[in-house]
Amino acid sequence: MAIAPPSLHKYLYAKYPCVSHDFRFRHSLRFSCRPFRFTARASSTVSLETDLSIQKNQTEETDLFSCPVCYEPLIRKGPPGLNLAAIYRSGFKCKQCDKSYSSKDTYLDLTVTAGLRDYTEVKPAGTELFRSPFVSFVYERGWRQNFNRRGFPGPDEEFRMAQEYFKPVEGGILVDVSCGSGLFSRKFVKSGTYSGVIALDFSENMLRQCNDFIEQDASILASNIALVRADVSRLPFSSGSVDAVHAGAALHCWPSPLNAVAEISRILRSGGVFVGSTFLRYTSSTPRIIRPFRERILQNYSYLTEEEIEALCTSCGLTNYTRNIQQSFIMFSAQKP
């Protein structure tokens, strides 16, 4: 006899104690928690004791994380929950590809190269630079503050602006793509606005920094946050499964912004919101005579124009494009129809 899964409320309350009391989130949790499937089986002689032991060592099936090769939902074995401890103790497997994924150090490695020994791939400079332990260490300790000189308003204001754009998806699952050392992931978690935050980056060292910062704050450590290593052009989520994607100061670092935005569009559910920020290649005040030089000088990074960013979003099927520009800084938002 199959034991019925715990009631949705009981399950959600255990996973999201801070939000399940809040009426504001009840509606949105309908979709935000949809990715989780829960199965537990036992023989017909069921006592309360067996029930509890199953809940302790449960085999959970979840389709929040998917295989980066075939995008089929991964089968998870281990304790349930979207938090560092539970994910660290869980193993993930793709039945289609017969590939296993697990946590390395402090993050869950969901890159296609996870577990590969005899293959090394060097990514373009915008990706490789941030894999360095040194750059990862100094990033939040001075490096990012320099962005202000090019018009970035600073993390507090950028966070406030992003939260405005994310209003339609409050209570949902947010993926902070290219999170770096987690500057914004931590703010999203602390805001209590989302039922879960996935801090995702390609850089192993950025994710280690991210973990170090999280460990310094007990309230974040106890929250629904996951650290995932993945490539923005192979996001480990099923199509239409995510409510919100944030990508701060990242688009210019991606090997192909077009593939990345297409991927983000794929994982967003209908009504889901994408918010990104980056440096513009030039603005309307940049003298025409120096624009071609900026294109040549900056060719290690994909600095785009405002028009190109809008075209990128539109060609990837995103609508309601809107943006905020200040010198070279642009924050834009687009929605999955």
Ligand SMILES: C[S@@+](CC[C@H](N)C(=O)[O-])C[C@H]1O[C@@H](n2cnc3c(N)ncnc32)[C@H](O)[C@@H]1O
């Ligand atoms: C300038 S940092 C931005 C960090 C943070 N979001 C912020 O707002 O400060 C750019 C990040 O993009 C990440 N990145 C570069 N290429 C990537 C890729 N192919 N997939 C995922 N992340 C990538 C880097 O590792 C780095 O952490």
